[in-house]
Amino acid sequence: MTTKTTVDDAEVARFSAMADEWWDPTGKFRPLHKFSPVRLGYIKEHVSAHFARNAEDPAAFKGLRFLDIGCGGGLLCEPMTRLGAEVIGVDPSPVNIEVARLHAERSGLQIDYRATTAEDLAAAGERFDVVLNMEVVEHVADVPVYLAACAQLVKPGGLMFVATINRTLKAYALAIVAAERVLRWLPPGTHSYEKLVKPAEIEGPLGEAGMTIVERCGVTYNPLLDRWNRSRDMDMNYMLLAARPK
Amino acid sequence: MNQATADRTEIAVVGSGPSGMIAALLLSRRGFSTVLVGPRAKADPRTTALLDASVAILGDLGIWEDIAPLAAPLRQMRLIDDTGRLVRAPETLFDSAEIDLDAFGYNVLNNDLNSVLEKALAASSVTRIEALADAIRPGDDGVEIDIEGRATPLRVQLLVASDGRSSRARDAAGIAVQRWSYPQSALVANLSHQRPHDDTSTEFHTPHGPFTLVPLKGNRSSLVWVGEPKEIVAMQALDDAAFAREVERHAKSILGPMTLESGRQVFPLSGMKAKTVAANRIALVGETAHVFPPIGAQGLNLSLRDVADLGDACERARSNGQDIGGGAALSAYAAARRGDIDTRIFGVDTLNRTLLADFLPIQMVRGLGLYLAGRVGPLRRLLMREGVAPSFRGRARSA
Numbered sequence: 001m002t003t004k005t006t007v008d009d010a011e012v013a014r015f016s017a018m019a020d021e022w023w024d025p026t027g028k029f030r031p032l033h034k035f036s037p038v039r040l041g042y043i044k045e046h047v048s049a050h051f052a053r054n055a056e057d058p059a060a061f062k063g064l065r066f067l068d069i070g071c072g073g074g075l076l077c078e079p080m081t082r083l084g085a086e087v088i089g090v091d092p093s094p095v096n097i098e099v100a101r102l103h104a105e106r107s108g109l110q111i112d113y114r115a116t117t118a119e120d121l122a123a124a125g126e127r128f129d130v131v132l133n134m135e136v137v138e139h140v141a142d143v144p145v146y147l148a149a150c151a152q153l154v155k156p157g158g159l160m161f162v163a164t165i166n167r168t169l170k171a172y173a174l175a176i177v178a179a180e181r182v183l184r185w186l187p188p189g190t191h192s193y194e195k196l197v198k199p200a201e202i203e204g205p206l207g208e209a210g211m212t213i214v215e216r217c218g219v220t221y222n223p224l225l226d227r228w229n230r231s232r233d234m235d236m237n238y239m240l241l242a243a244r245p246k
Numbered sequence: 247m248n249q250a251t252a253d254r255t256e257i258a259v260v261g262s263g264p265s266g267m268i269a270a271l272l273l274s275r276r277g278f279s280t281v282l283v284g285p286r287a288k289a290d291p292r293t294t295a296l297l298d299a300s301v302a303i304l305g306d307l308g309i310w311e312d313i314a315p316l317a318a319p320l321r322q323m324r325l326i327d328d329t330g331r332l333v334r335a336p337e338t339l340f341d342s343a344e345i346d347l348d349a350f351g352y353n354v355l356n357n358d359l360n361s362v363l364e365k366a367l368a369a370s371s372v373t374r375i376e377a378l379a380d381a382i383r384p385g386d387d388g389v390e391i392d393i394e395g396r397a398t399p400l401r402v403q404l405l406v407a408s409d410g411r412s413s414r415a416r417d418a419a420g421i422a423v424q425r426w427s428y429p430q431s432a433l434v435a436n437l438s439h440q441r442p443h444d445d446t447s448t449e450f451h452t453p454h455g456p457f458t459l460v461p462l463k464g465n466r467s468s469l470v471w472v473g474e475p476k477e478i479v480a481m482q483a484l485d486d487a488a489f490a491r492e493v494e495r496h497a498k499s500i501l502g503p504m505t506l507e508s509g510r511q512v513f514p515l516s517g518m519k520a521k522t523v524a525a526n527r528i529a530l531v532g533e534t535a536h537v538f539p540p541i542g543a544q545g546l547n548l549s550l551r552d553v554a555d556l557g558d559a560c561e562r563a564r565s566n567g568q569d570i571g572g573g574a575a576l577s578a579y580a581a582a583r584r585g586d587i588d589t590r591i592f593g594v595d596t597l598n599r600t601l602l603a604d605f606l607p608i609q610m611v612r613g614l615g616l617y618l619a620g621r622v623g624p625l626r627r628l629l630m631r632e633g634v635a636p637s638f639r640g641r642a643r644s645a
Contacts, residue, residue, distance in 0.1 A: 023572075023573060024573060025573040025574055025576075025577040026573075026577065033573070033574055033577070036566070036568070036574055037562070037566060037574075037578070040566035040567065040568065041565075041566060044565060044566060044567070055565070056565075058277075058564060061567075078567070078568075078569070079566055079567030079568050080567055081567070082567040082568070082569070083567035106386040106387050107386075107387050107569065108387050226581070
């Protein structure tokens with residue numbers, strides 16, 4: 001947790017510039033912005049259905065406690081808050097947390113951002129209705145240990161969303177060779193092939209932690225429309241939904 | 247909705263012409279708290295041909311039933327090559343029944359359209375501010391709008407700019423425009439005539455531009471005459487009776503003797519396109535985003551599709567919990583509009599320029615194009631459908 005005691009104007013200016021960067025749909029994080037509608041749509045649909053909420057209600061998530069792991073600049077936390085959820089965003093990077101805080105303040109949104117890890121939150125006994133685990137597992141050191149900690153964070157009757165990239169040749173070709181080296185959508189080195197995760201490697205640990213897999217779907221890119229869509233093809237990007245029984 | 251935005255108006259539509267009024271109606275109908283800023287529309291003797299897709303949009307808003315009795319259906323479109331050139335296109339007739347439409351569109355006086363829209367606004371939940379917007383300041387979390395005669399600025403999440411071709415809101419958004427002009431002027435007028443128009447619009451293609459008569463209710467038509475500025479100015483200088491005789495002569499008397507009904511208006515022909523349709527919490531619709539010659543009934547129809555796509559983008563953003571004036575929503579709107587606007591500008595521009603071209607091969611291509619359009623059923627039907635609504639739109643809309 002970073003509690004700033006002295007405010008450094010140059011630092012604030014730097015964070016502010018980074019917040020602009022995080023939130024610029026045409027900038028450095030363009031791939032994430034492009035990805036947003038499909039992720040948000042998936043979360044909206046399944047959370048509304050699971051918790052019997054009216055998806056048309058602008059405050060459909062009121063009263064639900066959300067955790068966004070690896071929240072970055074707050075690209076998911078802000079929409080969830082706008083939909084009425086009480087949101088905690090965590091990221092191991094204090095810089096990201098500072099950026100996210102600054103942007104939430106500018107957006108007039110109340111979000112509890114903390115520079116901490118899922119393991120520490122689990123140890124502290126925090127529990128949530130919905131845990132968002134989006135584009136994180138491919139970056140952690142020990143997937144089963146990490147997922148076990150994440151599972152503990154889900155209340156009985158709660159949900160966990162996981163989104164990541166499959167470890168297939170197709171994913172290697174598209175997510176690493178094409179996206180990082182050819183199209184330069186992502187900085188080279190963002191993903192490494194050995195760290196990519198197969199669906200079974202997520203479903204296994206989650207099952208052992210007492211969670212059941214509710215739904216899984218692939219996410220594919222349509223280059224003609226420059227848009228991501230849900231699909232049955234899970235060879236590349238995919239999303240999983242797990243629930244903890246009541 | 248969170249506490250920060252609950253007490254705030256979500257959207258301000260700045261500019262109260264037909265596009266602005268329709269935008270305000272549509273956005274408030276979709277559940278956004280909406281303010282319309284701008285004085286009431288002035289008298290406007292021009293007419294608008296509302297094409298099928300526009301009729302559908304107005305139908306969804308529940309106002310088509312009020313417009314329909316005032317509008318004349320366009321069931322057939324006739325193109326006549328009057329260029330007097332070596333290579334001339336054959337007469338081409340497009341019939342709406344061929345693409346299973348009752349009519350290509352409906353021609354209505356702008357005055358009538360505006361009064362229906364004013365009535366619908368009065369009955370809607372749109373807040374009306376009949377004053378001009380002064381300074382506009384886009385910020386991180388909202389746009390501030392100073393309004394003439396008001397001490398406190400209006401604060402909104404999204405500003406919809408429909409304040410026309412010299413838009414202040416567009417300048418405030420920092421959106422640059424590209425302008426061009428044509429060596430032509432346009433004259434518009436409404437005339438009554440002895441013979442019925444049989445719900446057919448007739449377009450004479452002259453070397454200086456199209457001369458088009460579009461049906462109005464009864465034995466009346468609206469004229470859009472595009473020509474050399476000199477010729478057009480001379481026409482404007484004639485007295486009413488002499489002018490009507492000139493129109494009849496140019497129309498080869500197909501509608502019989504004519505009488506001028508309402509005042510002639512002349513304006514230079516020009517085009518304009520905004521570099522993007524959205525930036526800094528400001529979304530452009532209608533002539534704020536695009537202006538092109540009054541050919542082929544594309545102007546307001548394209549504006550209505552702007553409005554419909556903007557409504558979809560805002561609705562999707564709200565459903566996903568995203569900021570309706572934020573980068574994600576605005577870039578979705580811009581992406582949805584790009585193809586449609588470019589196609590229309592290109593189409594109208596190309597048709598106009600081929601008429602002006604003295605270069606024989608271009609005349610031949612145009613002649614061949616219209617010849618093929620006349621003879622080859624599938625091509626003709628494709629052209630008709632594309633003219634009424636672009637086909638890629640359906641795909642671009644589904645998220």
